[in-house]
Amino acid sequence: MVVAYTTFPAYSHANRTASARPARSTANPVAEAAIASETDIRSGLTENLSRLWRYGLVLSHRRDVADDLVQQTCVRALEKATQFQPGTRLDRWLFAILHSIWLNEIRSRRVRQGQGFVDAEQALVVDGARETEAHVMAAQVLRLVGALPDAQRAAVFLAYVEGLSYKEVAAVLDIPIGTVMSRLAAARAALAGNLKEEGGR
Incomplete structure (x- = not known):
């Protein structure tokens, strides 16, 4: 299943047709900026679908949950288009929306329904896994x-x-930058220990 190229009907190019306007528009600059921002977001969503789905899979370990996360992120981004600040990184904003949805909606719903997660190794064998492995160096590390x-x-x-800076990671996860650094340090230590342990087998 390749979600990266999924086209949501609500976001198709057919819906971008602008209505006819008089020669002298009476719309205020704020409204015009909002329209431009939404157009940018529609385009950016298409470009970032693969990355969003991959992040959704990393968080949930479930393909179906990743699908839900991406779809809800697209909807939420278009609903909140006026909150996006032009000139800032759209991908970071989208990651933050997806992460918020995961924390507030999807995970709690899955926990209430008693649906556990599949094994990490099984969940990460997906379409596009080779691209991910290229970043993380090897399937073992992944x-x-x-x-x-x-x-x-x-x-x-x-x-x-994804190559985000510590500051950007902190913004996405809504945590202090010191916490990001601590989590990364702990993760590096855990990975190093696990790699050493597996190498000794």
């Missing part, structure tokens, strides 16, 4: 990253796979 605690796994993915 599997170990998937086995990290939730908080560490999210920080590692954003910092080392």
Whole structure:
């Protein structure tokens, strides 16, 4: 299943047709900026679908949950288009929306329904896994990253796979930058220990 190229009907180019306007528009600049921002977001969503889905999978370890996260992120981003600040990183904003949805809605619903997570190694064998492995160096390391605690796994993915700065990771996860650094340090120590342990087998 390749979610990266999924087209949501609500976001198709057909819906971008602008209505006819008089020669002298009476719309205020704020409204015009909002329209421009929403257009940018629609375009950016298409470009970032693959990255969003991969992050959703890293958080949830479930393909179906990742699908839900991406779809809800698209909807939420369009609903909150006026809150996006032009000139800032759209991908960071989208990651933050997806992370918020995961924390506030999807995870709590899955926990209430008693639906557990699949094994990390199984969940990470997906379409596009080779692209992810190129960033994390090897399938072995990718599997170990998937086995990290939730908080560490999210920080590692954003910092080392997506290449966000510590400051940007802190903004996405809504935590202090010191906490990001602590989680990454703990994750590096855990990965090093696990790699050494597996290498000695």
